[in-house]
Amino acid sequence: MRRLILLRHGQSVWNLENRFTGWHDVDLSDKGRDEATAAGSLMRDAGILPDAVYTSVLTRAIRTGFMSLDVLERLWIPMVKDWRLNERHYGALTGLDKAETAEQYGDEQVHVWRRSFATPPPALAVDDERHPRHDPRYADLDPSRLPATESLKDTLARVLPYWRSDLVPALQQYPTLLIAAHGNSLRALVKHLEGISDEAITGVEIATGDPLVYELDDDLGVSRKYSLRAPA
Numbered sequence: 257m258r259r260l261i262l263l264r265h266g267q268s269v270w271n272l273e274n275r276f277t278g279w280h281d282v283d284l285s286d287k288g289r290d291e292a293t294a295a296g297s298l299m300r301d302a303g304i305l306p307d308a309v310y311t312s313v314l315t316r317a318i319r320t321g322f323m324s325l326d327v328l329e330r331l332w333i334p335m336v337k338d339w340r341l342n343e344r345h346y347g348a349l350t351g352l353d354k355a356e357t358a359e360q361y362g363d364e365q366v367h368v369w370r371r372s373f374a375t376p377p378p379a380l381a382v383d384d385e386r387h388p389r390h391d392p393r394y395a396d397l398d399p400s401r402l403p404a405t406e407s408l409k410d411t412l413a414r415v416l417p418y419w420r421s422d423l424v425p426a427l428q429q430y431p432t433l434l435i436a437a438h439g440n441s442l443r444a445l446v447k448h449l450e451g452i453s454d455e456a457i458t459g460v461e462i463a464t465g466d467p468l469v470y471e472l473d474d475d476l477g478v479s480r481k482y483s484l485r486a487p488a
């Protein structure tokens with residue numbers, strides 16, 4: 257049996273401030289750090305010990321993976337960081353207050369931007385300092401691959417090739433694989449793993465700091481799924 261643990265990072269400072277975050281690199285809040293440590297304790301208490309961790313290139317996910325492994329005394333396992341596990345890019349909404357944006361554009365429009373499958377938020381201009389072309393961590397990537405905004409569909413379109421090229425081989429190598437990532441990059445993975453429709457995925461939420469365990473058969477089909485914070 258293979259095990260995949262999906263872990264959304266703990267609360268970030270911008271989650272706390274209710275701001276659209278996306279690819280902005282904000283760190284964990286104090287509560288988020290506690291959640292990351294608690295996620296490690298949940299894995300330890302369940303006897304679920306990751307053999308490798310895959311994460312994004314954003315501090316809140318990296319630190320969540322690191323802090324949970326620290327509890328497990330497994331900081332020595334391989335840690336792979338890849339931009340394709342980043343949060344969905346929030347485009348021109350990046351940094352805005354979610355409640356103020358809802359007052360300006362209406363709850364319905366903001367809900368469409370946040371949860372519709374295929375409608376992306378307004379895009380960033382290339383010369384906007386928030387555009388990933390200005391961030392040195394993406395300097396080695398062909399600029400045409402860098403998003404100026406993303407819907408969940410766009411996020412899936414970068415996560416899925418990475419699943420096939422890197423995560424599936426990693427699962428074949430490591431019996432228990434931890435992915436420490438983000439609400440929407442994980443929703444994209446969950447959609448694929450569970451075969452959730454474009455409509456139904458709009459209602460799927462992933463809690464911060466709650467390790468979701470997928471037990472997978474040899475063909476990587478899901479045989480069982482449970483949350484470590486609220487086991488069924």
Ligand SMILES: O=C(O)[C@H](O)COP(=O)(O)O
Binds near residue numbers: 277370438
């Ligand atoms: O990027 C963000 O702002 C959050 O991490 C996820 O936001 P959402 O709940 O609006 O998808």
